[in-house]
Amino acid sequence: MKPLVVIGFLGSTLDAGKFGPERWNKWRPSVGLTMHEDLRVDRFVMLHGTPHTRLAEYIASDIGSVSPETSVDRQVIDFRDAWDFEEVYGKLLDFTRGYPFDPDAEDYLVHITTGTHVAQICLFLLSEARYLPGRLLQTQPHRGAPSGAPGSWNVIDLDLSRYDSIATRFAAVSAESTSFLKSGIDTRNAAFNRLVDEIEQVAVRSTAPVLLMGPTGAGKSQLARRIYELKRSRHQVKGPFVEVNCATLKGDGAMSALFGHKKGAFTGAAADRLGLLRTADTGMLFLDEIGELGLDEQAMILRAIEDKRFLPVGADKESASDFQLIAGTNRDLGRAVTEGRFRDDLFARLNLWTFALPGLAERREDIAPNLDYELDRFAEREGNRVTFNREARERYLAFAVGPAAFWQGNFRDLAASVTRMATFSPKGRIDSACVDAEIGRLARLWRADGAAQGDELDDLLDPAVMEALDPFDRVQLAHVVAVCRRSRSLSDAGRSLFAMSRMRRASSNDADRLRKYLARFGLEWSQLAG
Structure with a gap:
């Protein structure tokens, strides 16, 4: 077994007592943790301030008398205010960086029973962040036992997956979050489900920009909003969700729309304008079709991401906005970089978390659950519940998953199709005749689109x-x-x-x-x- 090292504060109150035989009639946590037969402590790293040097010497001596095999390593850390979180955390962090920890050769326990509440919290945070490479140790006196008895001890492992009930709850919460991102749709495409699992982990654990790639209508905008709502439910953002289609930002108006302007900055600027980046402060900004932005706008977006600052049009003073960015595109941004149409430094900044959403034609097994989802949306929107009869549903799905269905507009095509069938079914039941008419309508729509593309x-x-x-x-x-x-x-x-x-x-x-x-x-x- 590796030597066991315990790190903890000297308890200026709990460890204190009369300097005489009567001190053994009191439970003292620093001494008691070395008195357990089933807890061999090879070294006790005692943290204390200069004013408590005499007490530290007595406690070290008492530990030597009850546990000769335990060496005491006294470390002096002086606080001006032991209740000042910033000071306590900073000095403990300095201690952890300077102490010669060797996890390969020693095991460590961090004693959180002694010290101010602030110190205990800081020890917990430093252990959770792995600056202190050990598990937490908690001790307490036994009720009804002699007052000088060693009490009891318990090790708290911060790997929560080791606790079955907690792990089960975490798994349920994670599954709930993933379902939330999918709008509650029971999707069946294994690759897409894995993709959403990854997005869920990134959404709750990272504030870095996210890039959603995929064809038009693949659901980038809806997914971006769901990511925002998930983070807001966890109090990770508090500002608004601001969405803009960059393809609509052209010419001089693009700078003004994104970064705002000062009154009189140009003809027609009759008042100050905040801009979309300022509006998204403390919230989330979704830049759809980011590949359509000009190079100048891209440069300013990059600075706004990295420094949280930008210069409005006509201003001589910078503005600040702390937002999280999600970008969407149906373009190959890597190719756009090669062709000089997209900045390589912005692409590198966006490319940390890149997720490619598949089109509907690549997820045909998900058409059935999405069909039910679109019917639910129609009912919420129009206040009228419409359903398929069995034969009509089978007929529509056979077409929808078959080779004749191109789904060029992806989920937008599917949503429009369901809306048309529901609208043409005033009695609330979509029948086979309605489905046949819709299949013909889709075929003509795609054929016309194909004919237009044929000009290319x-x-x-x-x-x-x-x-x-x-x-x-x-x-x-x-x-x-x-x-x-x-x-x-x-x-x-x-x-x-x-x-x-x-x-x-x-x-x-x-x-x-x-x-x-x-x-x-x-x-x-x-x-x-x-």
Whole structure:
């Protein structure tokens, strides 16, 4: 067994007594902890102030008489005010940094029975932060036992996972938080569930910026708001949630909207304007489509993240705002950095916590629970509960998870689809006829979108190749090109395009399959990426 070292304060009141035989008639925690047969203390690191030197000498002597194997290492720490938290914590921190701890060779217990309440709290915090590399030791006298008896002792392990009831509660709270981030939807996609588990841990344990990537309609905005609400419920933020779509910030107005301006800063500036960053002070700022910001705005955002300060338009004095940032984008910011459209230093600052949200086509097993969620939202919004009959629900889901459903707008397409069916079902039941009409409507919507995208093929293919394309191939190729443009990689695009057929194959190489398809038309991934 490794030697056991106990670190604790001399109790100027509890350890004190008359300097004579009568002192043994009193329970003294520093002496008592060395009198237990089942707790061998090899060294006692006694913390005390200069005014209590004489008492420390007596206690060290008494420990030597009852436990000769225990050496006493007296450490003098003087406080001007033992109830001043800042002073006590600072000096104890200095002690921990200077003391030669050796956890590989010794075990440590931190005695929290003696000392002022402030000192005990500081010992707890330093142990929890691992500055003191030990567990907590608590002692107390036995009721009804002789007053000079050693009392009892108990070790408190700060690894709460070792306590079954606490660990169970923590697991339940964590699961509740994860469900909260998913808006209570019982999602079935394993990769997405793992992703949300990671986001939940980051949300409650970090104040660093978070970057949410994913196609339009993948749920970035809703997830950002849920992260804010989770942190607010835990009192980690108290200010507002401020959301802005950076694609709407253009020209000179972008600086003013983000950072505010002073009256008279430019034509039309009739009054001071706080700006979105100031509005988000002590709260959370969600910059959706951050890749659309200009380079000047990016530079000021970076400084505001790092220094919490920025200069409003027309001001000669900086403003301050302490906000947490969530950024969203459907662009490949790494590629944008390479092309000089996004600052590499801002990307590096955002890239600590990056989460890529999959589109609906990559989460087809989650369509069913999201269908119920959208019906609930419709009921809350319109005050009218609408449900499917069984045949209609089966018919809609068969289409929704099948290869004919492109879900180009992702969850926005699904939400709009449910709203239309519920609106066209005044009796509160969506039937098969309503579903068939909606399937036809979605097919026309996606076909029209594909036709519009087909115009892009003129810029990609030679006129001779375009002339030789059948209309069917033209629509299909246009959809493939659209998926490639919004995907992060060739493999990502392949997984989206071949999601259903991949489930029926023992092995797959979606990237190679897509590469060969594009090669039929003389196209390469590098022409479409981003």
